[in-house]
Amino acid sequence: MVNNKGFVKILIIVLVLSMIILPLISAVVSADDDNKIVFNFLEDTEDILEPKIFYNKDITITGRALENTTININKYWYRLPRKKSIISKEKSQEPDYDLGKWIFSCGFSEIVGASQIFIVPVRINMGKYKIEVTAINNNGEITKEIVVEYNDKEQINKEFRTRIFGDLDLNIE
Amino acid sequence: MKLEKLKTTILILLVLVSIVLTTRIWLDISIEGIFIMPKDNVIKEEKKDVEFDxxxxxxxxxxxxxxxxxxxxxxxxxxxxxxxxxxxxxxxxxxxxxxxxxxxxxxxxxxxxxxxxxxxxxxxxxxxxxxxxxxxxxxxxxxxxxxxxxxxxxxxxxxxxxxxxxxxxxxxxxxxxxxxxxxxxxxxxxxxxxxxxxxxYSYVFLNELDSEKFSDDVFIPAYSSSFKLPRVSVTSEIQDKDLKDIAASFLNIEAGSLRSIVEPNGTVIYSDGSEKGMKINKDGLIEYVSYTSGIILKKSILSINDLVDIATGFIEDHLGFPYDTYISSIEKTDNDGCIIKYNYRYEGLPIINDNLGLKDLVEIEIAEGKVKKYKRLIRHIKETGELKDIKNPLSIIDILYKRLHDKNMNLDEIKIMDAYLAYMEFDTEKDIFMLPVWVLDVITYEGNRGKYIMNAETGVILSEPY
Known part of the structure; x- marks a missing residue:
């Protein structure tokens, strides 16, 4: 049995660590503040944008392109490889993204008007998605893409709380 | 021995801290008569007097x-x-x-x-x-x-x-x-x-995409499917009402004592023969004026709240407020009074009337504690059950740009200040009806500001400032 002093020390350590660790972990697993992805076809930018994590399922694909440009937006979801055997399951619980496949989910098409702006809402769920945007006009065709992921903020906080305080027994007698 | 004294001091400090914190908790979860005195009746009465109308x-x-x-x-x-x-x-x-x-x-x-x-x-x-x-x-x-x-x-x-x-x-x-x-x-x-x-719906602030062409108030929805709004039919609030009864109530005299003149355009002018008069337009526009002088009050007696209360009471007694009315402006006047303007919305969308050029649909002027002028144009709105497809706001902006381009205006010198949906009234010989419209508030490089109003279903420009 742990004596009182020991128990108090452990309690203080746990509380202090949790106060420091929780904000740190939250900062590391940070998601994008905005829910929109901007594809700018008026300027020369990277074709593959940095992956983004969202806390919101409803994201907006927006951007700028010349008038009369056709914008094709394709959404793909990432299908994880099928687990072949119990042995492979035991090997790793983490998904291996190199072995999966991008599956076409849906597509949208728009013609940009005089405002030179396009806006298309897209919904994502848990898991990885790839958004591919192609701009076609008289000057040619440019394709840009981004990998996005949705994280449930409440779920993440709940998970951390469970992991850190899950085994903590405050049964003071 | 010193250690024991230190321990005692710490213990006393801890007890004091616990007393302070416990008191705070008790005050937060207050029970009258235990930690706090019963609330004074005077304060209760004061709270009752606060008028939230x-x-x-x-x-x-x-x-x-x-x-x-x-x-x-x-x-x-x-x-x-x-x-x-x-x-x-x-x-x-x-x-x-x-x-x-x-x-x-x-x-x-x-x-x-x-x-x-x-x-x-x-x-x-x-x-x-x-x-x-x-x-x-x-x-x-x-x-x-x-x-x-x-x-x-x-x-x-x-x-x-x-x-x-x-x-x-x-x-x-x-x-x-x-x-x-x-x-x-x-x-x-x-x-x-x-x-x-x-x-x-997700909305996008367009100034984040192009701050030169859009102000930070331009906030438009991103529709994933077609967006619809109900088509509504409207009637004038004076329809099926005896105009004499309305006038008698405004002028506070018997209907039989009213003096009236009918103008060629159908407008009826009523008067009490001395200090008050009013005009009722056949389209439903009501205008009231009073020349009575009120009691000369000291400057500090009437607060804005009092003036708003006078206006509220008068409007409530004279045809009342339509649902979802809001104050659209308050202007102080020289004679310690004010002009209060009201508007109303249907299903959250503002009602606008372009035919009579009335920006605010209820307007009242108070001076010397009395209502001096009062003007209103209110409709009773009913859904027809028919839904209208609403055009994407970006398409509406494109129509505006095309129009401005046709007028040889430089699009780089135009800034859109606001964009919103509204219901706009149209009067025909037989009926009055309301259409869902997109309103684009536009300013030019020279500072000319005005509103382009487009049919939200077809995109046809219904009203343009220049």
């Missing part, structure tokens, strides 16, 4: 829900009206708390540029129809005066969903006031959960 007319121009990057507009419609009004109550409770005391409320002043960052958080932004003078707002909320003299105008209130942070945007001073009212218990988190249960 006028407060009901303080409604936002826009209520923006910012939810971790997703922005949406909340309307006072039949689906989400209850939530809208709960949020508004929270906003007014915060203002009441703010105006009641300055000392107890700590605050920081942030530059206005922080607004975009705040909008990326989880909060609600209540944008008022005009910049409320802080004294006027405090007066309507029932406070004789406020110590918040630094805040010149209240343009919007922002309330956080996941913390107790509140903000006031003062565009006049270019400041954003940040408050953390610890005493204010809010239900904002619960309200956000309720909002999340509804399907809402």
């Amino acid at each position: 006028s407060l009901a007319f303080i409604k936002p121009e826009k209520m923006i829900i910012n939810n971790n990057g997703k922005h949406t507009l909340l309307f006072n419609d039949s689906e989400k009206g209850a939530l809208y009004n709960r949020i508004l109550e929270e906003g007014m409770a915060f203002l009441g708390n703010l105006f009641s005391s300055k000392e107890s409320m700590s605050y920081d002043i942030l530059p206005i540029e922080n607004l975009n960052k705040i909008r990326q958080g989880s909060n609600v932004e209540i944008i008022l129809p005009f910049s409320f003078d802080v004294d006027i707002l405090a007066s309507i909320l029932g406070f004789d005066k406020t110590d918040w003299i630094d805040i010149k105008g209240v343009d919007s209130i922002i309330m956080s969903f996941d913390s107790n942070l509140h903000y006031i945007l003062d565009k006049k001073e270019g400041s954003l006031y940040e408050f953390n009212p610890i005493d204010l218990k809010s239900n904002m988190k619960f309200l956000l959960d309720m909002i999340n249960k509804f399907e809402t």
